[in-house]
Amino acid sequence: MTQSTDHHPTADGVALAARKIAEILPRTPLLPLEVEGRTVWCKAESLQPVGSFKIRGAWHRLTALSEAQRARGIVGVSSGNHAQGVAWAARRLGIAARIVMPVDAPAVKLANTRAMGADVVLYDRPGGEDRDEVAARLCADTGATLVHAFGDPWIIEGQGSCGAEIAAQMAEMGLGGADLVVVPCGGGGLTAGLALALPHATVIPVEPEGWDDVRRSLEAGEILRVADDAPPTSCDALQTPATWPVNFEILKERCRFGLVATPAEVRAAQNLAFDRLRLVVEPGGAAALAAVLAGKIQLTDRTAVILSGGNTDPGAFAKVLESRLER
Structure with missing residues (x-):
């Protein structure tokens, strides 16, 4: 397998990636959403040309x-x-x-x-x-x-460009930059990139129920795998068996803990994003918002929430919207 091992992800690498990406893609919007009397800022990566931050x-x-x-x-x-x-x-x-x-x-x-x-x-x-x-x-x-989807230094830096955009957008609005970032987490590439891009922010990864290997790894101080009997999850984008060392070296330094979103919480977040932000967000892309809406995080006045993707089958999304009728 041909993969360089002499490159390490850095904040300078994130800045380079941000410049490269700014040359070919417009910034995704940072949308305000009122939650518990505070405005949180939702980064709509679901609106990328391929439907995600990837x-x-x-x-x-x-x-x-x-x-x-x-x-x-x-x-x-x-x-x-x-x-x-x-x-x-x-x-x-x-x-x-x-x-x-x-x-x-x-x-x-x-x-x-x-x-x-x-x-x-x-x-x-x-x-x-x-x-x-x-x-x-x-x-x-x-x-x-x-x-690799997440275990690659350049991939981590590229994903970090999302954080560089958040910093610039919040500065332009006079908000002084994000101090709390809540992010859906699979293998940890986006989470690690955001940690490099926003060194003064608290970064909290959110994983689907039963697939919280990063959360458990942070608690243990070493990389742990998903259990062999992990349950099925609609969050296919976050179904990774374990993070990689290149990611974990950053995560363990910057992320004090991780959170878990249940299937019901994810569906609720998808529905709210559709109703109030007019966005189609896939299950994995809604995990961070799910944790926020469930009250699992003490919000700040400068909280950013990543809506990481919107690639969901129409039939599956229709069932999510129909779930509102069951409540």
Whole structure:
């Protein structure tokens, strides 16, 4: 597997990524939302061209490849959002992309990834097949570069550009910058990037119930895996078995604790985002807002909440909206 080990994610790297991304993409809006008498600021990454923040890390990573690396192509691993970000960047840069995706990924994510020209290689997540092993074989066979969904220094820096935008947007509004950031967390790439971008803010990762390996790892001081009997979750974007050392080195220094969102709390957050922000947010993308709405965090006057993605099947989202009638 071809992956550089001599690059480490830094705040300077985040700043570089932010400049690169500003050249090709407009900033996503920072939307006000009243919660418990306070205004929290929702970063609408669901409005990115590929429907999630993953476009940031993908662009920063692929533009850092050498010409020889570009010629050999790249391999990504993803349940769908990273896949679309990598496919978008690869098509724009003329790089061949193969993406390892689970057979049970949402149909909309599979279709969109293929539509952008990537070769999708399916693996059996429900059957216990390891996506990283599949990706390693592909890289070994072709000499391609692995573009991991979160365990990559450039990916972390690219995701951190979201935090750089938040800082600039809040400064422009005279708010002085975020002092609390609540973020959906899978493998920790976005969380680590935000921690680098916003060194003076408290960063709180939120994971779905049963998939809170980062929360437990922070408590234990070492990387722990998701339990073998982890329950099914609608938050497919956050279904990672464990974080990686490159992420955890940052998380354990900057994140004092993590939180968990239940399925009902996630649905409530999706509904509220639709009703009050006019946004379609996928389950994983709504996890941070779910924790905020459930009162699990003491809010401040400068709280930012990341709505990390909006790639959800129409049928699944319709059922979420219908769930309001059951309450």
